[in-house]
Amino acid sequence: MADSPASAPRFLAPAQVAELLDIDVDEVIALVMAGRLRGAQLGAPARWRVEEASVSDYLAEQTEDARRMALWRQADAASFPEVWGPQRP
Template sequence: MPDNSDVRYLAPAQVAELLGIEADEVVELVHAGRLRGARLGSPARWRIEQLSVDEYLEDQHEETRRMALWRESNEASFPELWGRRRP
């Protein structure tokens, strides 16, 4: 059985502040499988794994980087891509 003693959990409000979104949107990300979370405690309240937030931010960063490269390649002219045609 894996050791979960060093797993850190955050409240949706904490995650929302980190991501710049609403707490309801954080719960939606959990339901969509983009963040790992569970209802813990009594009464049960949502808690999100810190590691999954870090992974989500890395994924978002990579997606943004790829989109920027895609836009850059679409804006490049053909001579820039294929070199100048020689007469």
């Protein structure tokens, strides 16, 4: 029995992904080629399509990277007395 269409992955055109991510279409294709987004060339003639779930995964990855970078900057900006406590004479 075939999977229902509701469980099948949904694919987006690179222009749709570019609009969602506020980047250029060429950057979307570069992300696919780099493996950061899952995509394939589908249809005849073949056109790029990006799996919708991979866009969510990419955004989650970017959010986590931003969170870690903010923590790094926060730790880097902390002074040693604030981190280690006052020094004893």
